Amino acid sequence: MDAMSQLLSGLSAHGAFVLRCSLRSPWAMRIEDEAPISVVAPVRGHAHICPDGADPVLLNAGDVAVVRGPRHYRVADEVDSVPQVLIRPGQVCIDLAGRDTPPMSEVGVRTWGNAADGDTLLLDGTYESQTSVGHRLLRNLPELVVAPREHVPGALVDYLGVQMALDEPGQEAVLDRLLDLVLVAVLRWWFAEQAGDGANWYRAHADPVVGRALGLMQGDPAAPWTVASLAARSGLSRAAFARRFTELVGEPPMTFLTTWRLTVAADLLTEPGMTVSAVARRVGYSTPFAFSTAFKRLHEVSPQHYRDRQGIA
Template identity: 55%
Template structure:
């Protein structure tokens, strides 16, 4: 597992919401869905994305915008255009006055808008699941990322645009996997850009000493690691590994490992059939009591409370 795989590992798109929007100016969508992550691919025309309190960001044809929730934002033909549509949690669309719009603006399979020949066309995929591993990813992102089309070359945009309007067996799974692939490709291109503020541990993955150590910890959190054992695997002294790891990652190896184990455990606990004891063994704790104690130290809540909170969020 490399740094990007570690960043993205965990909950993947499951029944993500997809829509192809076709719009003719003036148009403005006020997004209040509070989704954890939304990816918008602009296939024709242009748009402006403005988070509350932020500056408008231009999105042109071929660009991809990634919006990190739960903040509210507006997508419009022009930052000055007042909102006409409100998108609520659960992707419920209404007018500003609260009148439903889903049927009135339907233009076909997963297609929606105010004009089937509109000059602005965008495909939006929204992740509805919240999980601990995705929280690690979300924490590495700014509220808004706009990746210019000139910054990368991927056939996925055209493929997603073609697939989103199909109604065939297994289409939901096809779209989920395409959304994951597009997100990975976009983040890989984004983190390579100089303006991207990638997390320290992500940047450290390229170091010849720290990179292998990170991969060992991420690939096998259940192993009874010590700094000495990790240093032996990497082929350096314990002192060198501890110093270099802390300098590049910003925390000692065992502190990183604890955070990683708890993040993995938190994600595994989303599954209703997973017992705390089984999860504890998967992430390197000898008992459910040991995991519960470490989990509460790291997260401030018990594993049971975390599971209940996550279930409540996912029902929203």
């Protein structure tokens, strides 16, 4: 499996929240849903995304934005437009509109807004569960990625919009898969754009020495890897390998391996039926106690507490 596939393998929408927003100016929405990832795409008109404490970003028709939570933000026709609605976790909608402002309401199948024929049509797809995204992906993303329309297949975004307005058998599965495809298209472009920017996993995977070592550790995290064994597999001395790895990845080999094991462990813990002991073995820890200690050091909660928090039986 190549580097990009490894990173995106945990991405799978399950009953994602998808909605078309038909909006007539002036309009604005305050988003405090704290979702792991949301996809925002105007197919008609434009929108500004205004993250708290950061500069606003303009989206034109065809652009696609990926917003990583939990930071709050506004989506609006203009930067200074006053929010008419507040969206809280669970997509709870709180009306903020004044007496003379058209309220937001349903105006069609999976279509919501202040006008059935608004000058702006905005697609929103929200991954409400972190287990649908995966820690490996989230830890590599900034809080906002905007892909210009020339880098995302317009036909794919348009088709997602068409399917949002339908209510047919299997529609939820269709929408989940289409949302995944749109998100993957944006992220493939963004990671490729970052490939030459300093120490990062993407650039490191392209290196014949470090890329091989990364593939070995990521492909078999339970193996008893050491700097010496990885260096031997790469054909370099221990010191030369460690220096090259740290330069490209941004951290020493064993630090990367520990973080990788515990990141994989977090994903495994979300799978029904996986015990803490089983996960410990899958990621290379000889005892549940050693695994729990390391997991809590990175994730700040015990593995069992983490499972309980995710609602996994």
